[in-house]
Amino acid sequence: MTDQSTEATIKAQSPLSEAWNMFRRNHAAMAGLIVLCLIVLGAIFGPYLYPGQPFEMAWAPFSPPGVDGFLLGTDYLGRDLLAQIIHGARVTLIIGLSAAIVTVVIGVTIGALAGFYGGLVEEALMRFTEFFQVLPTLLFSMVIVALFGASLPMITLAIGLVSWTAVARITRAEFLRIRELEYVMASRASGASGLKLMFRVILPNALPPIIVQSALMVGSAILFEAGLSFLGLTDPNVISWGQIIGSNRQYILESGFTVTIPGLAIFITVLAISLVGDGLNDALNPRLRQR
Amino acid sequence: MDFIRTIATRLFYAVALLLAVLVLNFTLIHLAPGDVADTIAQSMGGADEEILDRIRADYGLDQPFLIQLGSYMARVLRFDLGYSFFYSMPVTELILQRLPATLLLVFLAQLLALIVGVVLGVISARRPNGILSHFVTFFALFGYSAPVFWTGILLLIAFSLKIQWFPVAGMRDVTLIGGFWAHFWDVARHLVLPVITLSSIFIALYSRLSRATMMETLGSDYVRTAKAKGLSTRSVVYKHALKNALSPVITLAGLQFSAVVSGAVLVETVFAWPGLGTLAFQSIIARDTPTILGILFFSALMVIVGNLLTDFALRAVDPRMRGRG
Amino acid sequence: MEPLLKVENLRIELATRAGVAPVIDDLSFELGHGENISFVGESGCGKSMTALAIMGLLPERVGRIASGRIIFNGEDLTKANEKRLRDLRGNEISMIFQEPMTSLNPVYTVGEQIAEVLREHEKLGKAAAHNAAIELLDAVRIPNPKGRVNDYPFQMSGGQRQRVMIAIALACKPKILIADEPTTALDVTVQAQIFDLLRDLRREFGTSIIMITHDMGAVAEMAERMIVMYAGRKAEVGPVKQIIEHARHPYTRGLISCVPHIMADPTFEREELTEIPGIVPGLGEFGQDKCLFSERCSMAVDKCLRARPPEAAFANGQSAACWRAEEV
Numbered sequence: 054m055t056d057q058s059t060e061a062t063i064k065a066q067s068p069l070s071e072a073w074n075m076f077r078r079n080h081a082a083m084a085g086l087i088v089l090c091l092i093v094l095g096a097i098f099g100p101y102l103y104p105g106q107p108f109e110m111a112w113a114p115f116s117p118p119g120v121d122g123f124l125l126g127t128d129y130l131g132r133d134l135l136a137q138i139i140h141g142a143r144v145t146l147i148i149g150l151s152a153a154i155v156t157v158v159i160g161v162t163i164g165a166l167a168g169f170y171g172g173l174v175e176e177a178l179m180r181f182t183e184f185f186q187v188l189p190t191l192l193f194s195m196v197i198v199a200l201f202g203a204s205l206p207m208i209t210l211a212i213g214l215v216s217w218t219a220v221a222r223i224t225r226a227e228f229l230r231i232r233e234l235e236y237v238m239a240s241r242a243s244g245a246s247g248l249k250l251m252f253r254v255i256l257p258n259a260l261p262p263i264i265v266q267s268a269l270m271v272g273s274a275i276l277f278e279a280g281l282s283f284l285g286l287t288d289p290n291v292i293s294w295g296q297i298i299g300s301n302r303q304y305i306l307e308s309g310f311t312v313t314i315p316g317l318a319i320f321i322t323v324l325a326i327s328l329v330g331d332g333l334n335d336a337l338n339p340r341l342r343q344r
Numbered sequence: 345m346d347f348i349r350t351i352a353t354r355l356f357y358a359v360a361l362l363l364a365v366l367v368l369n370f371t372l373i374h375l376a377p378g379d380v381a382d383t384i385a386q387s388m389g390g391a392d393e394e395i396l397d398r399i400r401a402d403y404g405l406d407q408p409f410l411i412q413l414g415s416y417m418a419r420v421l422r423f424d425l426g427y428s429f430f431y432s433m434p435v436t437e438l439i440l441q442r443l444p445a446t447l448l449l450v451f452l453a454q455l456l457a458l459i460v461g462v463v464l465g466v467i468s469a470r471r472p473n474g475i476l477s478h479f480v481t482f483f484a485l486f487g488y489s490a491p492v493f494w495t496g497i498l499l500l501i502a503f504s505l506k507i508q509w510f511p512v513a514g515m516r517d518v519t520l521i522g523g524f525w526a527h528f529w530d531v532a533r534h535l536v537l538p539v540i541t542l543s544s545i546f547i548a549l550y551s552r553l554s555r556a557t558m559m560e561t562l563g564s565d566y567v568r569t570a571k572a573k574g575l576s577t578r579s580v581v582y583k584h585a586l587k588n589a590l591s592p593v594i595t596l597a598g599l600q601f602s603a604v605v606s607g608a609v610l611v612e613t614v615f616a617w618p619g620l621g622t623l624a625f626q627s628i629i630a631r632d633t634p635t636i637l638g639i640l641f642f643s644a645l646m647v648i649v650g651n652l653l654t655d656f657a658l659r660a661v662d663p664r665m666r667g668r669g
Numbered sequence: 670m671e672p673l674l675k676v677e678n679l680r681i682e683l684a685t686r687a688g689v690a691p692v693i694d695d696l697s698f699e700l701g702h703g704e705n706i707s708f709v710g711e712s713g714c715g716k717s718m719t720a721l722a723i724m725g726l727l728p729e730r731v732g733r734i735a736s737g738r739i740i741f742n743g744e745d746l747t748k749a750n751e752k753r754l755r756d757l758r759g760n761e762i763s764m765i766f767q768e769p770m771t772s773l774n775p776v777y778t779v780g781e782q783i784a785e786v787l788r789e790h791e792k793l794g795k796a797a798a799h800n801a802a803i804e805l806l807d808a809v810r811i812p813n814p815k816g817r818v819n820d821y822p823f824q825m826s827g828g829q830r831q832r833v834m835i836a837i838a839l840a841c842k843p844k845i846l847i848a849d850e851p852t853t854a855l856d857v858t859v860q861a862q863i864f865d866l867l868r869d870l871r872r873e874f875g876t877s878i879i880m881i882t883h884d885m886g887a888v889a890e891m892a893e894r895m896i897v898m899y900a901g902r903k904a905e906v907g908p909v910k911q912i913i914e915h916a917r918h919p920y921t922r923g924l925i926s927c928v929p930h931i932m933a934d935p936t937f938e939r940e941e942l943t944e945i946p947g948i949v950p951g952l953g954e955f956g957q958d959k960c961l962f963s964e965r966c967s968m969a970v971d972k973c974l975r976a977r978p979p980e981a982a983f984a985n986g987q988s989a990a991c992w993r994a995e996e997v
Contacts, residue, residue, distance in 0.1 A: 574757065574758030574786070664821070
């Protein structure tokens with residue numbers, strides 16, 4: 054009895070562990086994962102370990118990196134740049150993650166409904182999706198933030214509202230493919246309800262490309278937030294990497310590092326996420342695996 | 345006949361999309377917190393009653409919602425996008441002043457990205473393990489991951505401040521006196537960095553895709569046929585393989601118009617390029633709602649036109665597309 | 670008279686994951702002017718590689734000619750440079766492929782794809798090449814050639830596309846046409862039409878044809894001589910009629926018995942229709958010093974496992990690489 058159930062668990066885990074083995078052998082993806090873990094750990098524990106305060110004037114403005122005891126120098130108000138980067142990491146990562154969740158929830162819902170029901174529902178939802186694709190994402194989110202206020206939840210919502218179309222398209226395509234497969238037909242024939250079919254039968258099988266896209270979405274949401282903050286559409290009381298760049302932008306003549314360093318932080322983070330996403334794609338995509 | 349009907353369908357569809365953008369615009373103003381007239385007049389830092397009345401009359405704010413919507417759409421279709429109190433001029437006029445600069449930037453960036461992306465893709469597809477192929481992979485990752493405004497600032501620091509090859513900002517040197525060509529070269533010099541910055545994202549995308557599609561077409565049966573015909577390598581690669589590899593790249597480029605316009609907002613802000621992007625940035629700081637909504641409308645229009653052009657380009661490249669509606 | 674094409678001790682090596690494998694191992698044959706020979710064998714026996722080697726189109730970085738000579742009209746093609754090979758391809762030696770559905774370029778009209786080869790080799794002008802393309806479409810019996818010349822491949826059926834491929838191949842009146850499984854992907858009725866067409870065109874143009882196939886029926890219909898290939902080696906060679914009457918290699922016998930209707934004498938009391946048991950060995954097993962067919966052979970003896978059999982020649986022009994050829 055126990056033997057059987059252990060065997061069942063091992064079998065159930067094997068696709069996942071197979072994907073993990075695949076992922077582990079991809080050096081670039083593993084490097085990305087390690088860097089990403091370091092960044093996340095830094096964002097969580099950094100503020101407790103590093104004494105510098107992000108909003109206090111600590112020294113003369115534009116002190117270059119490494120001079121006067123400030124590893125990354127000071128910004129235009131003489132604030133410790135390293136402290137800002139460490140504290141900004143939290144906001145940047147939280148917005149990136151939560152905006153990606155909003156994106157995936159909207160995208161999967163719309164894509165699943167369109168792909169599952171087909172016909173008029175699909176037609177209407179895909180027209181709706183195309184409509185959102187026509188609006189330049191950044192401008193649209195600028196308008197939302199400008200009209201409804203630059204609070205963190207609103208920024209998160211705005212990013213989610215404008216970037217779900219890719220997820221919806223992928224989900225729909227997967228649902229269209231999977232709903233014709235035999236086991237779905239079998240569940241349908243045995244009288245499973247629409248909701249159960251959608252979320253218990255089809256969705257789990259549609260997950261691999263959605264997971265990959267979601268991972269990449271975190272990266273693009275971080276870029277998005279950075280763009281908005283760079284344009285000044287941000288909560289001035291909360292610090293994020295994009296905001297550091299935006300507020301120091303006028304002073305690149307005096308001290309480029311106040312802009313290039315936080316930019317580098319964004320670049321490295323998003324690069325790490327892209328590498329992980331690519332690795333996930335190779336590990337989870339069975340068609341690629343066969344090649 | 346089929347062709348005309350297809351065009352008609354596409355145009356009808358494009359107009360429907362534009363109307364939908366208008367409905368969205370209008371809904372957004374109404375959903376925004378506070379009185380609509382106040383929202384619109386925010387840019388004045390507290391408008392007097394006379395102006396608020398003018399806005400209320402302009403937007404018919406005493407009417408029911410649907411009638412307001414109808415009259416708003418009727419006005420926009422007569423190219424009346426409202427009045428910018430911040431700039432003291434009609435929004436349409438304001439946008440039309442800035443539109444050429446943005447069109448120039450967006451068009452050149454897409455063109456450069458397509459050409460460079462496809463060339464890199466073709467070369468690296470012919471040598472999948474060569475140095476250039478690895479460079480394309482690396483460059484693609486860079487293009488995905490670097491914030492475009494950061495790339496712009498890096499280029500600006502390197503090529504305008506350290507080595508002073510290109511001007512720091514703007515579109516032309518206002519002190520320049522000279523003939524057409526002098527002005528032409530002046531604008532061209534100002535264009536270099538913004539265009540390179542904006543295209544960097546898309547070069548990455550297009551080179552990666554065209555590398556993949558070229559590798560596929562180079563291994564295809566019809567390329568083998570072309571070789572068996574004794575055609576030159578150039579003809580095999582560029583006539584037979586490339587034309588087939590182009591369709592997916594063009595399709596992708598068509599999907600990017602919205603992203604290109606978004607990127608243009610950031611790039612224009614970095615380089616103080618006098619287009620719609622800087623206008624959007626300034627209007628947001630000034631809380632100039634009619635201008636922002638007007639820009640959203642015009643940029644959607646640009647994307648829709650871009651999609652139409654993509655559609656026609658695809659038909660030109662791939663005969664199989666022509667039969668479809 | 671010198672034969673048109675003479676292949677001597679050809680060895681082609683393929684780089685595989687397991688190492689280098691000889692897909693063609695010591696192959697020699699001759700092709701006369703206007704002659705029609707067939708290569709027969711199951712898939713994976715190296716037939717297509719021979720064809721690609723003659724065309725100089727072995728897959729880059731994967732396949733190479735390790736030794737041997739391919740002499741066409743007195744010229745060794747293994748030593749010719751790429752420019753010279755390009756001049757010959759599609760001009761003196763042409764090839765048609767198994768997959769008519771994918772072998773034509775989908776984004777150019779069929780007329781352009783025919784005219785192109787004429788512009789390349791015959792240096793025809795645009796208009797002349799276009800007109801020649803219409804004539805060629807007529808020659809391969811496509812109805813209304815003037816109207817169809819501007820069609821794209823996707824507007825044609827599989828049989829029509831293969832006709833277009835034949836038109837391209839014959840455009841420059843080549844001395845040799847290599848047809849690699851030309852009808853495998855087509856319906857049976859269309860197959861017969863394509864064979865008819867090839868026979869007629871051969872009479873008209875005097876082209877020698879090398880047909881590659883796994884179908885004994887097709888060989889019986891088309892060729893004068895056949896070469897049976899097994900695992901990269903020549904198993905048997907000889908006039909088609911004689912081989913069908915009396916095969917000297919157990920493998921050939923097996924192939925023939927798969928096709929009931931080509932038995933030389935229908936009333937002949939024959940063994941039951943059998944497929945050959947087992948499968949073709951993998952590339953990794955090619956090149957060993959033994960008879961590679963021995964594992965599937967009902968007549969195999971100890972010797973077959975120890976040494977590669979030499980060719981046993983018979984007075985009637987047949988020869989078979991089998992230790993027990995006399996007894997078969």
